[in-house]
Amino acid sequence: MFPLLHPALPLLLGATLTFRALRRVLCRLPLPVHVRTDPLRTWRWHNLLVSFAHSIVSGIWALLCLWQTPEMLVEIETAWSLSGYLLVCFSAGYFIHDTVDIVVSRQARASWEYLVHHIMAMGAFFSGIFWSSFVGGGVLTLLVEVSNIFLTIRMMMKINNAQDLLLYRVNKYVNLVMYFLFRLAPQAYLTNFFLQYAGQRTLGTFLLGILLMLDIMILIYFSRLLRSDFCPGRVPSRQHKDKFLTE
Numbered sequence: 001m002f003p004l005l006h007p008a009l010p011l012l013l014g015a016t017l018t019f020r021a022l023r024r025v026l027c028r029l030p031l032p033v034h035v036r037t038d039p040l041r042t043w044r045w046h047n048l049l050v051s052f053a054h055s056i057v058s059g060i061w062a063l064l065c066l067w068q069t070p071e072m073l074v075e076i077e078t079a080w081s082l083s084g085y086l087l088v089c090f091s092a093g094y095f096i097h098d099t100v101d102i103v104v105s106r107q108a109r110a111s112w113e114y115l116v117h118h119i120m121a122m123g124a125f126f127s128g129i130f131w132s133s134f135v136g137g138g139v140l141t142l143l144v145e146v147s148n149i150f151l152t153i154r155m156m157m158k159i160n161n162a163q164d165l166l167l168y169r170v171n172k173y174v175n176l177v178m179y180f181l182f183r184l185a186p187q188a189y190l191t192n193f194f195l196q197y198a199g200q201r202t203l204g205t206f207l208l209g210i211l212l213m214l215d216i217m218i219l220i221y222f223s224r225l226l227r228s229d230f231c232p233g234r235v236p237s238r239q240h241k242d243k244f245l246t247e
Contacts (some may be wrong), residue, residue, distance in 0.1 A: 005102055006129075006130055006132065007101075008089055009035075009092075009131055010131045011089040011093075012089055012092055012093050012096065012129070013093075014093070014097045014102075015089055015091075015093020015096075015097075016091065016093040016094075016097045016119060017092065018093065019050055019093060019094050019097035019098075020097055021056070022053060023046060023048055023049075023050050023097075023101070026046060026049040026050060026053075027046050027141075029049075031045060032045075032160045034061055034077040034159070034160050034161045035159060035160055037128070039198045041159050043105055043107065044159055045156065045160075047098070047101060047102075047105075047131070048152055048155055048159070049156075050094075050097070050101075050149070051098070051102075051152055052100070052149070052152045052153070052156070054094045054145070055145040055146075055148040055149045056145075056149055056151055057090075058087065058090065058091050058094075058142050058145040059142070059143070059145035059147075059148070059149055059182075060145070060146075061087045061090070061142075062087060062139050062140075062142040062143050062145060063143070063146070064083070065081060065083050065084045065087055066080065066139060066143075068083060068142075069081040069083075069084060071138075071217070072135075072136030072139050072140065073140070075113065075136060076134060076136045076137045076140065076190070076193055077133055077134050077136070077137070077204065078133075078136075079135065079136035080132060080135045080136070081135070084135050084136065084138070084139045085128070085129075085132075085135055085140060086207055087138075087142060088125050088128045088135060088138040088139070088142075089126075089129055091121075091125065091138075091142055091145075092121075092126065092129060093116045095121050095122050095125070096122065097202060098114070099115060099118045099119070101137075102114060102115060103115075113217070116217075117214070117217060120210045120213060120214060121141075121214075123206075123213075124137075124138065124207055124210050124212055125138055125139065127167035127203055127206070127207060131203065133203055134204075134207060136208070137190060139156065140186050140189070140190055141186070141190065143183075143186045144182055144183045144186065144187075145180045146178060146181075146182040146184075147178040147179050147181070147182040147183040149178075150171055150174050150175040150178050151175055151178075151179070151225075153171050153175075154168070154172060156170055157171070163233050171227045172213070172230075175225075175229075176225070176229075178197075179222065179225065183218060183222075184218070184222070187211075187214065187215060187218055190211060191208075191211055191212070194207055194208040194211050213239045214245070
């Protein structure tokens with residue numbers, strides 16, 4: 001069915017509006033002292049709260065999808081389930097919301113890396129939503145949200161200048177393990193699968209291109225993470241104050 005008339009559009013709109021409403025609710029919560037005095041930190045805090053909520057729901061949902069439909073681990077292109085399809089729509093709605101939030105809040109320049117990531121993620125998810133292909137691949141990709149739970153905790157603690165707390169020190173090791181298990185490992189598995197489409201003129205080839213670009217971004221983020229949490233002496237002392245992806 002032509003995408004403009006696709007029945008998934010109400011699902012995407014509903015998911016996007018849900019995250020918009022969630023942001024309004026979360027903005028009513030009290031802010032930490034180190035956050036409330038800085039408008040930029042305030043925006044980032046609210047943005048990360050929504051991201052945190054999305055990561056918890058999507059991460060657990062992705063694990064449940066794979067438990068219910070384990071063939072998604074192997075039949076990445078053809079495996080399909082209603083739960084997996086709704087999960088992909090749900091997460092696509094989050095990326096639409098976050099893209100709009102970044103642009104409307106005039107944080108596009110500081111958050112350009114996130115915008116690039118979101119555009120690529122939406123391009124990949126739309127293949128599963130509008131053409132019902134690679135839904136299993138979308139679910140596997142969303143395993144990264146399990147890792148994002150701990151990564152977001154880390155970022156929020158840094159924004160709140162709480163790096164000296166025991167929780168931060170424990171979380172940085174948990175975050176490292178989760179990064180390997182739920183970000184690097186699934187990404188490597190998916191890349192190996194999609195390499196079979198190299199040289200073809202198919203949807204799989206398009207997704208392979210997106211996946212390879214995401215591989216580069218993930219490795220860059222990983223190097224920043226290691227440098228910041230485990231080699232702090234090598235982090236440049238002067239960084240752009242508006243940089244969204246904090247090291």
